[in-house]
Amino acid sequence: MNRTTTSPFDIKSATIQGLSLILRSIKLDVIEGDLAARVANAGDLFTNAPVLINVSALTAEGTADKLELTRLVNLLRRHTMRAVGIVGATGLLLKQAQALGLVEEPDVQPRVRNKAPQAAPEPEPAPVAEAAPQAPGTTPPVVTDLFADAPASASPSTPTPAEAAVPQAQAQEPPRDAATGRPAPTMVIDRPLRSGQRVYARGGDLVVLGVVSHGAEVIADGNIHVYGPLRGRAIAGATGDVEARIFAVAMEPELISIAGTYRTTDKPLADTVRGKPAQARLDGDKMLIEPLKN
Amino acid sequence: MTKIVVVTSGKGGVGKTTTSASFASGLAMRGHKTVVIDFDVGLRNLDLIMGVERRVVYDLINVVQKEANLSQALIRDKQLENLYILAASQTRDKESLTQEGVQRVLEELKAMDFAYIVCDSPAGIETGAMMAMHFADEALVVTNPEVSSVRDSDRILGMLSSKTQRAIDAREPIREHLLITRYNPHRVQGGQMLSLEDINDILRIPLIGVIPESEVVLEASNQGLPAIRIKGADVSQAYDDVIGRFLGETIPMRFTEAPKKSFFRRIFSSAN
Numbered sequence: 001m002n003r004t005t006t007s008p009f010d011i012k013s014a015t016i017q018g019l020s021l022i023l024r025s026i027k028l029d030v031i032e033g034d035l036a037a038r039v040a041n042a043g044d045l046f047t048n049a050p051v052l053i054n055v056s057a058l059t060a061e062g063t064a065d066k067l068e069l070t071r072l073v074n075l076l077r078r079h080t081m082r083a084v085g086i087v088g089a090t091g092l093l094l095k096q097a098q099a100l101g102l103v104e105e106p107d108v109q110p111r112v113r114n115k116a117p118q119a120a121p122e123p124e125p126a127p128v129a130e131a132a133p134q135a136p137g138t139t140p141p142v143v144t145d146l147f148a149d150a151p152a153s154a155s156p157s158t159p160t161p162a163e164a165a166v167p168q169a170q171a172q173e174p175p176r177d178a179a180t181g182r183p184a185p186t187m188v189i190d191r192p193l194r195s196g197q198r199v200y201a202r203g204g205d206l207v208v209l210g211v212v213s214h215g216a217e218v219i220a221d222g223n224i225h226v227y228g229p230l231r232g233r234a235i236a237g238a239t240g241d242v243e244a245r246i247f248a249v250a251m252e253p254e255l256i257s258i259a260g261t262y263r264t265t266d267k268p269l270a271d272t273v274r275g276k277p278a279q280a281r282l283d284g285d286k287m288l289i290e291p292l293k294n
Numbered sequence: 295m296t297k298i299v300v301v302t303s304g305k306g307g308v309g310k311t312t313t314s315a316s317f318a319s320g321l322a323m324r325g326h327k328t329v330v331i332d333f334d335v336g337l338r339n340l341d342l343i344m345g346v347e348r349r350v351v352y353d354l355i356n357v358v359q360k361e362a363n364l365s366q367a368l369i370r371d372k373q374l375e376n377l378y379i380l381a382a383s384q385t386r387d388k389e390s391l392t393q394e395g396v397q398r399v400l401e402e403l404k405a406m407d408f409a410y411i412v413c414d415s416p417a418g419i420e421t422g423a424m425m426a427m428h429f430a431d432e433a434l435v436v437t438n439p440e441v442s443s444v445r446d447s448d449r450i451l452g453m454l455s456s457k458t459q460r461a462i463d464a465r466e467p468i469r470e471h472l473l474i475t476r477y478n479p480h481r482v483q484g485g486q487m488l489s490l491e492d493i494n495d496i497l498r499i500p501l502i503g504v505i506p507e508s509e510v511v512l513e514a515s516n517q518g519l520p521a522i523r524i525k526g527a528d529v530s531q532a533y534d535d536v537i538g539r540f541l542g543e544t545i546p547m548r549f550t551e552a553p554k555k556s557f558f559r560r561i562f563s564s565a566n
Contacts, residue, residue: 192498194452195445211498213448229495 018050019081024057026067032075039079051081052105053097056088064093073100184221193218193232200238214254223247229275233257242282251278251289258282263289296404298411300430302454304446306417308438309475312511314414315343316522316530317434320537322377323522326409329368331399332382333426334416335391341381344371345518355383358395364402373523378408388422396425419453429459432469434502438476439487444496447472451497471502473536478507479552490550503536505529506549 025031039046053072058064073083085103086094094104184203193199193208195215206220209227216232218224223245224236230248237244237259244258252275255264261282268274269289277292301314311334318330331354332340341347346369352362357380364380371377380399383390403411415426427433433454437447454468455461461468474493481487494501508529514521522533528549535545 191455192451194455195449197452197456211496213452213496214445215449216452 016050018052018084019046020052020054020087021076022054022057023067026058026063028068028071028075031072035075035079047080049081050084051076052085052087053083053102054087055093059088059090059093064089065091067093069093069096069100073102186222187220192228195232212253220244234280235262236280237282246280247278247292249277250275251280256280256287256289258287261285261287263287296408296411297431298400298413298429299432299434300413300415300427301434301436302415302423302427302450303417303436303443304419304423304450305438305443308436308443309505309511310417310436311339311343311414312515312521313434313436313473313475313505313533314340314412315520316533317536317540318410318412319371319374319377319520320522320533321410321412321540322371322374324537324541325376327376327407328410328412329378329380329403329408330412330414331380331426332414333391333422334414335382335386335388335422336384337416338382338384340414341369341379342518343515344379344520346371346379346381347518350381353381353383353386354399355386355390357399358391364399364406388416388420391421391425393425393428397429400429419449423450424453424457427454427458427468430454430468431460432471434471434473435497435499436473436475437493437497439474439478439482439489439493441488444488444493447497451499470499471540472497472499473503473505474501475505476507477504477550479550483552501547502539503532504547504550505532505536 023031053069055064055067058067076083083100083102085105086097087105089097089104097104184201186205186207187199187201188207188209189199190209192210193212193216195213197213198217199206199208199219201220201222201224203221205222205225206218207225207227208218211228212218212226212230212232212234214231217235218226218230218232219235219238221237221239221241221244224234224247226234226246226248228248229250230246230253232253233255234246234248234253235255235257236246240259242259242261246253246256246258251269251273253265255262257263258280259282269278272291273289278289279292280287280289282288299317301310301317303310311332314330314332318328321328330340330344332338333354334340335355338353341350349369352367354367356362357364357367367380369379369381371379400411413426413430416422427450435447435450435454437443451470454470458468460466472493474490477490478487482489490501490504506528508527510524510527510529511521514524514529521527522530522537524530532549535548538545
């Protein structure tokens with residue numbers, strides 16, 4: 001196919017799945033003990049996982065500079081994880097992180113709006129490793145081959161080498177453009193999405209002005225709006241935003257998923273919403289599909 | 295300006311080669327210098343349907359691989375002086391179809407003042423199909439009135455709008471035409487086939503014609519004659535309408551309704 005291409009390589013935007021290690025303590029002995037137990041129980045989840053080390057809480061407490069970062073990186077490696085980035089580091093710790101080859105990632109609130117801010121647990125501080133939301137059959141497409149079939153104009157920003165090179169931990173994907181720090185723009189697709197095409201609006205909302213055919217897939221970290229029949233798969237809140245919603249002028253999807261909670265339409269949707277203007281949203285663990293009223 | 299038209303579908307057996315043969319013949323019958331190229335390397339059929347299978351010496355792959363020049367490989371139709379056929383290879387591997395090679399062949403054909411280059415795509419979404427559509431200006435998307443064919447056409451439409459040279463260069467998109475073949479109004483009424491409305495609701499591209507299901511198509515290919523050349527048949531009239539619409543004429547759709555009443559019923563009801 002690309003035999004006319006003279007360049008020996010292509011650079012494309014990519015996203016990899018990773019973990020975020022949110023530190024609440026600098027006591028590496030305690031952390032290691034707890035981590036070993038979690039890894040033992042987690043199957044393959046941690047194997048070769050890229051990790052973002054989030055030290056925001058430590059920086060706020062003023063204990064960040066005492067963190068033995070090199071030891072932590074080695075500790076992770078012993079448990080088959082690879083530190084690739086750091087979040088919330090300043091001053092000395094940031095310099096140390098950069099010397100270790102870690103990429104500085106912006107510290108913004110993850111797009112999980114309904115999660116109450118967690119108070120630091122009193123007795124035994126422990127690290128928390130959060131995996132990206134997993135939904136059977138929905139997560140793999142989010143992490144692989146993202147722009148492979150998208151129309152040429154689908155991506156609002158041209159993938160840059162920097163973007164391609166920086167691994168992103170999906171669990172902590174910010175609703176912002178990592179490069180500029182501005183809120184991520186809404187991606188607007190003004191042509192029909194055909195079977196086999198897939199579009200991912202990273203960090204923001206997705207608007208499709210046309211039909212999403214059977215076998216097409218629309219994914220957004222935020223909301224999805226389809227001004228036409230939605231017949232393919234729609235995955236909103238792909239990085240865990242349980243407040244994300246899916247709107248369609250004619251709701252007739254193969255599958256809809258919000259923050260990993262999904263439903264297929266093997267069992268048909270109710271007559272009040274099937275093929276009609278409707279929205280899907282989460283109420284706790286339950287997916288509600290409701291008609292849009294005037 | 296030479297126009298490159300790909301005849302494509304995704305699904306096999308829907309009537310791409312029948313359409314390519316009739317479409318190219320119809321353009322030539324109206325005086326346009328036309329060449330039709332078989333991209334189905336390894337499963338060549340077009341030469342059979344065009345009745346030239348005993349005249350194939352060199353083929354598309356020979357030209358792509360520079361083993362023959364274009365004028366040696368082009369077969370001129372015996373009846374239509376404006377019509378040329380470039381056959382596919384039956385023995386070569388489809389991987390020998392390179393993008394540069396195909397582009398070179400198309401450029402040479404343009405230099406020979408062809409008005410239309412019709413590319414008969416193989417089924418599927420592999421190399422041959424991608425090469426057939428890559429340099430197209432317009433596309434005839436051949437679809438049968440059944441769900442899997444419509445779904446595959448949808449997939450092909452996605453590729454036409456994202457994988458072709460026009461899409462890559464962000465030029466004006468390929469003009470897409472929907473051609474429904476093997477349409478049987480009786481079976482649509484009976485609910486065994488999708489209706490024109492059902493198909494339009496899914497694909498949403500302009501309809502250029504409806505070719506009725508007919509025995510004539512089979513007879514024509516057995517004779518090595520494009521269906522459009524069979525005199526007085528529904529199928530040939532329907533293909534002729536397609537040519538007219540393609541060239542910008544306004545022609546109402548035919549053969550889309552089941553005959554309402556039989557002759558005797560009509561007499562009977564008028565007597566009441």
